[in-house]
Amino acid sequence: MIGALVGLLLGAAGATGVAFANPEQLAPFVGESAAQRAGSDNTGVGGVGGVGGPAQSRAPEVVPTTAETSPSSRTTTATTTTTGETTTTTETTTTTTSEPSPVTTTTTTPADLPQAEQVVALVNEARDLAGCKPLKVDERVLRAAQGHSTDMAQRDYFSHTTPEGVDFAQRMRTAGYPNPGGENIAMGQRSAEQVMKAWMNSDGHRRNILNCGFTTIGVGLDTRGWYWTQNFGW
Numbered sequence: 001m002i003g004a005l006v007g008l009l010l011g012a013a014g015a016t017g018v019a020f021a022n023p024e025q026l027a028p029f030v031g032e033s034a035a036q037r038a039g040s041d042n043t044g045v046g047g048v049g050g051v052g053g054p055a056q057s058r059a060p061e062v063v064p065t066t067a068e069t070s071p072s073s074r075t076t077t078a079t080t081t082t083t084g085e086t087t088t089t090t091e092t093t094t095t096t097t098s099e100p101s102p103v104t105t106t107t108t109t110p111a112d113l114p115q116a117e118q119v120v121a122l123v124n125e126a127r128d129l130a131g132c133k134p135l136k137v138d139e140r141v142l143r144a145a146q147g148h149s150t151d152m153a154q155r156d157y158f159s160h161t162t163p164e165g166v167d168f169a170q171r172m173r174t175a176g177y178p179n180p181g182g183e184n185i186a187m188g189q190r191s192a193e194q195v196m197k198a199w200m201n202s203d204g205h206r207r208n209i210l211n212c213g214f215t216t217i218g219v220g221l222d223t224r225g226w227y228w229t230q231n232f233g234w
Contacts, residue, residue, distance in 0.1 A: 118192030135217035142218030149220035179234040
């Protein structure tokens with residue numbers, strides 16, 4: 001039973017592991033053989049849990065011109081702050097001068113957002129540092145991700161593949177998204193910062209996050225066991 005496991009668990013379906021939608025059609029990444037991509041799905045990391053090998057769907061025929069397979073792995077878990085422009089307006093007449101209007105500043109940080117949206121913000125922060133374009137949330141990708149997190153929580157399993165054998169690519173297509181790219185999953189991390197740190201410390205998961213060819217994202221979370229799913233689309 002998943003609930004009896006000690007520690008935090010991770011899994012990735014994407015760039016470097018075992019659950020390729022079309023493995024015979026994918027070229028191996030630099031420094032990685034096809035045999036390595038088909039390795040164990042239970043590699044321990046630091047004695048804290050298991051990291052599953054990532055799997056990746058075949059890219060569509062028209063690959064984005066910015067596609068890269070091994071961008072920088074630099075990351076940060078610091079939150080970002082965006083401050084809106086301040087405006088000051090002064091009106092003057094021949095007899096009186098109005099006081100400057102109050103300065104209005106709007107600040108949004110990942111901590112102000114729901115956990116799943118915080119993950120998206122942190123993903124795009126990491127991609128920016130690696131020179132990749134930000135990912136856009138797609139409702140179909142989001143629906144597939146949330147559905148998988150909910151299913152894992154309800155049926156007490158932890159895998160990229162359902163007990164019936166449905167993988168991430170099938171789930172994304174069922175949700176209406178035609179070009180599934182990859183998937184990261186995790187269990188037990190109770191904040192966006194924790195789960196992103198765990199994913200970024202794993203080569204396969206980080207490779208999904210920093211794949212410059214991906215264009216869309218959806219993040220699902222079920223707090224009954226803290227099941228996270230990160231889906232990516234071409």
